Amino acid sequence: MKLRDFVFGVATGLAAAIIIKEVSERVDPYLSADTVLQQIKAEFKKEAPIDGSWVFMKTEEFNNGFTTAPVYRGGISRMMNGEMESFEFAADARSGAVLELTKL
Incomplete structure (x- = not known):
């Protein structure tokens, strides 16, 4: 195997990985659960320190009577x-x- 063929194969694989990553990010329109939790924690920290937090990693449907949202x-x-x-x-x-x- 020539070095040129090996380098070409590695470059092709790297380019394919980058393209797949970009396409998969565009397909999933949701923010990650961790990102959402970090945003909410940042708002709560403005008032007082946080002792604990949790988030379910899967979305569920929420209906407020007018619309349904994940x-x-x-x-x-x-x-x-x-x-x-x-x-x-x-x-x-x-x-x-x-x-x-909801305050518990």
């Missing part, structure tokens, strides 16, 4: 004024916007 469900707990506060949320999987927030 959401990630999760929760956050924090200490506020010496008391533990817990919240559950439903965040839009496309934009990360919180559609529902």
Whole structure:
């Protein structure tokens, strides 16, 4: 095998991997669950430190009576004024916007 053929094969494989990665990112219109959780945690941290957080990694359908949207469900707990506060949320999987927030 010539070095030229080997380099050509490696370059072709690398180009194919980059193209597949770009196409797969365009096909999945949802943000990752971790990204959504990080955005929500950043907003909560503006008021008080966070003690814990969680998020389901799979989307589910959320219906508010007018529309249906794919959401990630999760929760956050924090200490506020010496008391533990817990919240559950439903965040839009496309934009990360919180559609529902419930204090437990």
